[in-house]
Amino acid sequence: MRIISARKIRxxxxxxxxxxxxxxxxxxxxxxxxxYSKERNKRAQEILQAxxxxxxxxxxxxxxxxxxxxxxxxxxxxxxxxxxxxxLKRAINQGVELGYEKGSxxxxxxxxxLSRGNPGYQPAIIHxxxxxxxxxxxxxxxxxxxxxxxxxxxxxxxxxxxxxxxEFIVQAVRDAGPDACPPYVVGVGIGGTADYACxxxxxxxxxxxxxxxxxxKLERDLLREINQLxxxxxxxxxxxTALAVNIETQxxxxxxxxxxxxxxxxxxxxxxxxx
Amino acid sequence: xxxxxxxxxDKIFFSGTIYTARDQAHKRLAEALKKGQRLPIDLKGAIIYxxxxxxxxxxxxxxxxxxxxxSRMDEFTPILLKAxxxxxxxxxARSQEVIRAIKKxxxxxxxxxxxxxxxxxxxxxxxxxxxxxxxxPEAIYQLEVRDFPLIVGIDARGNSVYxxxxxxxx
Numbered sequence: 001m002r003i004i005s006a007r008k009i010r011x012x013x014x015x016x017x018x019x020x021x022x023x024x025x026x027x028x029x030x031x032x033x034x035x036y037s038k039e040r041n042k043r044a045q046e047i048l049q050a051x052x053x054x055x056x057x058x059x060x061x062x063x064x065x066x067x068x069x070x071x072x073x074x075x076x077x078x079x080x081x082x083x084x085x086x087x088l089k090r091a092i093n094q095g096v097e098l099g100y101e102k103g104s105x106x107x108x109x110x111x112x113x114l115s116r117g118n119p120g121y122q123p124a125i126i127h128x129x130x131x132x133x134x135x136x137x138x139x140x141x142x143x144x145x146x147x148x149x150x151x152x153x154x155x156x157x158x159x160x161x162x163x164x165x166x167e168f169i170v171q172a173v174r175d176a177g178p179d180a181c182p183p184y185v186v187g188v189g190i191g192g193t194a195d196y197a198c199x200x201x202x203x204x205x206x207x208x209x210x211x212x213x214x215x216x217k218l219e220r221d222l223l224r225e226i227n228q229l230x231x232x233x234x235x236x237x238x239x240x241t242a243l244a245v246n247i248e249t250q251x252x253x254x255x256x257x258x259x260x261x262x263x264x265x266x267x268x269x270x271x272x273x274x275x
Numbered sequence: 276x277x278x279x280x281x282x283x284x285d286k287i288f289f290s291g292t293i294y295t296a297r298d299q300a301h302k303r304l305a306e307a308l309k310k311g312q313r314l315p316i317d318l319k320g321a322i323i324y325x326x327x328x329x330x331x332x333x334x335x336x337x338x339x340x341x342x343x344x345x346s347r348m349d350e351f352t353p354i355l356l357k358a359x360x361x362x363x364x365x366x367x368a369r370s371q372e373v374i375r376a377i378k379k380x381x382x383x384x385x386x387x388x389x390x391x392x393x394x395x396x397x398x399x400x401x402x403x404x405x406x407x408x409x410x411x412p413e414a415i416y417q418l419e420v421r422d423f424p425l426i427v428g429i430d431a432r433g434n435s436v437y438x439x440x441x442x443x444x445x
Binding site for chain 1: 332340343345388393437
């Protein structure tokens with residue numbers, strides 16, 4: 001049994017909050033550069049250029065990539081042979097508080113969803129999974145709400161066709177339209193239960209955006225269709241409406257077919273570390 | 276002032292004063308107007324920027340400060356325009372009601388680079404909170420900007436930049 005201290009977890013989460021909010025993910029930056037080189041719409045090119053420049057300024061000046069430093073979602077994969085000395089959730093929330101304070105990030109979280117109140121930095125949304133081994137993997141995904149607000153869930157009949165599922169996913173992007181900072185990365189969760197499909201859609205955003213042989217046909221077809229919507233960067237038209245479509249699936253019940261779409265803005269931020 | 280000459284799709288660089296205000300500040304401004312109370316800022320000829328900046332890092336004028344989704348402000352916008360608001364800066368589409376009010380009061384809705392808060396911070400030369408400070412990032416800040424990049428999203432004639440793309444967008 002390996003012992004990992006809560007303090008180590010706190011400090012790692014703090015570093016990851018800074019990394020995620022200040023340094024745009026390499027795969028996202030590459031996808032933006034590729035899109036810029038392929039885009040033929042002048043205004044779209046100009047906006048993509050501004051987005052790339054923004055990432056470089058954020059890195060150089062230690063300014064948050066986006067003022068919406070989000071609701072931090074923390075994914076924890078704990079090895080079966082790990083023992084944590086101290087409280088895990090407390091350590092994560094302390095880490096978030098520390099990192100966000102260090103970065104002068106925005107306090108965007110209010111304690112009560114109905115009565116609202118004054119904003120602070122936490123609590124984070126924490127997803128815990130138990131895996132093999134003696135390590136812990138921590139991932140911080142700050143979720144801006146311009147795009148989180150565009151998430152959609154539909155419980156399809158089990159007899160629904162793939163075409164219907166595809167139409168729903170494309171429509172969710174059309175609904176987001178110019179509002180959620182396109183070009184998007186589209187996370188899709190298919191299967192499981194209602195809540196689990198939503199979790200998978202979120203988790204799918206952690207996948208790389210790069211085109212590869214591992215991309216499924218469904219992902220490639222959807223990306224092509226979405227990029228024909230002519231929404232484009234900032235919704236002002238162009239061929240770059242999405243940088244990638246990432247799908248996660250899970251076995252489900254004979255009576256159902258849950259599908260959730262969780263859209264990310266172009267500032268798709270996350271950072272991971274294994275301890 | 277600037278309004279009637281500007282056409283949808285025009286790109287301009289604005290220098291002058293703008294005020295940040297987002298959801299909660301809008302709710303308060305609209306409530307105050309309905310009750311006939313004095314507003315903490317003069318809306319006549321003013322430009323509101325839908326923005327809630329990060330905290331200001333040490334040694335900086337302002338933190339990251341990009342636009343937030345404008346449509347969340349739609350229900351409060353007509354009453355602010357009636358009170359003299361001349362311009363708005365944000366991202367994304369507006370409701371038909373807002374477009375009609377923009378036309379009626381000869382205002383302008385601008386877009387600026389969405390998701391580019393670090394870049395936009397470069398154009399802010401002064402920043403101070405002037406109202407609703409209890410709201411934290413949702414307080415109203417007075418910003419002095421120089422060459423702030425704007426694209427006309429809806430002009431004073433009620434033309435919207437999203438018409439082409441947005442007939443499909445709904």
